[in-house]
C-alpha cells in the first residue's frame with residue numbers, strides 16, 4: 001500500500017476533530033481542546049504519523065500534545081516512534097502485556113519482509129498506562145478513555161460527552177468487528193463493550209475503519225452478534241461439534257452480513273475471516289454453556 005495521509009472530516013463532526021486517513025487502511029483522529037491537542041492513534045508507520053502532524057499545520061503545534069494508543073494492533077500504533085520523546089503516549093495497562101508478547105515482534109518481522117514501508121518501524125511502548133478508565137480534561141472537551149475489551153484485551157474507545165461523540169476505533173466496526181480469540185470470555189467482553197458504548201447514547205460514532213459516523217453502526221454490530229448467537233443456539237449440539245463451522249445452515253458470512261452496504265472482493269474476504277472467528281467463539285460459547293447446564 002502506498003500514498004499519503006489525508007486530513008479529512010465527516011458531515012456533522014465537530015470542527016475540533018480531524019480524521020487522519022491513510023488509504024483504506026486506518027483512520028486516526030486528532031482532537032483540539034483548550035488545554036491540549038490529542039492524537040488518537042499514530043497510524044501504521046512513523047513516516048505516516050509525521051506526515052499527518054505536518055499536514056495538520058500550525059494548529060497542531062500551538063499547545064501541548066498528548067497521544068493515545070487505542071490498542072496495540074499494528075495499524076494503530078506502529079507510528080509511535082514519530083512521537084517518542086515529543087509527547088506522552090497513553091494506553092491501557094494491558095497494552096504493555098501485548099507488547100511484551102512474542103507476537104508483537106513476530107508480526108513486525110513478518111510485515112517488514114512483506115512491505116518495505118515497515119522496514120524502519122520499531123515498536124515504541126506507551127509511556128503512561130492506566131487500568132479501568134481515564135479522563136483527559138481539556139477544558140472545553142473531556143476525553144474519557146473507556147476500556148472496551150473484546151476486539152483486543154487492551155482496547156480503549158474515546159467518549160467526548162460535551163459533543164456526544166464517540167471515537168469508537170475498533171470496538172465498533174462496519175460491517176462487523178472481530179473478536180480477539182474464539183473463547184467465550186472474549187465474545188462476552190466484546191458484546192459487553194458494545195452494550196456499554198450503546199448506552200452512552202452517542203450522536204456521532206467514529207470507528208477507525210469503514211468511514212461512517214452513524215450510531216446505527218453500534219446497533220448493527222449488536223444485532224449481528226445477537227443473531228449469530230441465536231442461530232448457533234438452534235443447531236443441534238452434535239452437529240455443531242462435528243461440522244465445519246462454515247458449512248452450518250444459515251451461519252455463513254453472507255447469511256449474517258448486515259445488508260446496508262456492498263463490499264468489494266478484498267473487503268469481503270477480510271470480513272469473512274472476522275466472521276469465522278466470531279462464529280467459532282459463538283459455537284464454543286454455546287457448547288460450553290450446554291455442558292455446564
Ligand SMILES: [Zn+2]
Nearest residue numbers: 073075170208
Ligand atoms: Zn484496526
